Amino acid sequence: xxxxxxxxxxxELLEIRPGWTLADDALSVSATLEFANFxxxxxxxxxxxxxxxxxxxxxxxxxxxxxxxxxxxxxxAGGLTEKDVAxxxxxxxxxxxxx
Numbered sequence: 001x002x003x004x005x006x007x008x009x010x011x012e013l014l015e016i017r018p019g020w021t022l023a024d025d026a027l028s029v030s031a032t033l034e035f036a037n038f039x040x041x042x043x044x045x046x047x048x049x050x051x052x053x054x055x056x057x058x059x060x061x062x063x064x065x066x067x068x069x070x071x072x073x074x075x076x077a078g079g080l081t082e083k084d085v086a087x088x089x090x091x092x093x094x095x096x097x098x099x
Contacts, residue, residue, distance in 0.1 A: 002081035028073035057083040
């Protein structure tokens with residue numbers, strides 16, 4: 001099982017993408033991403049779905065038109081782990097490619 005991130009590592013995770021917020025219970029981070037339109041949002045989600053399968057780590061998310069709300073946590077570890085850091089980095093790279 002993956003180890004829970006310490007406070008310093010959580011701080012670094014929050015710095016990967018401006019707009020990530022730490023949940024009050026400190027067990028997850030979330031962000032709202034906006035794209036030019038639905039197709040761009042869906043393309044982003046498709047790219048992240050492939051990365052998530054590769055990492056065997058899947059986000060909680062919701063899509064409405066050009067907006068994607070994402071929450072990251074590692075359920076089986078009971079909090080944030082390196083799996084969330086890896087997926088956050090993939091998310092940031094995918095967003096950057098769309099700017």
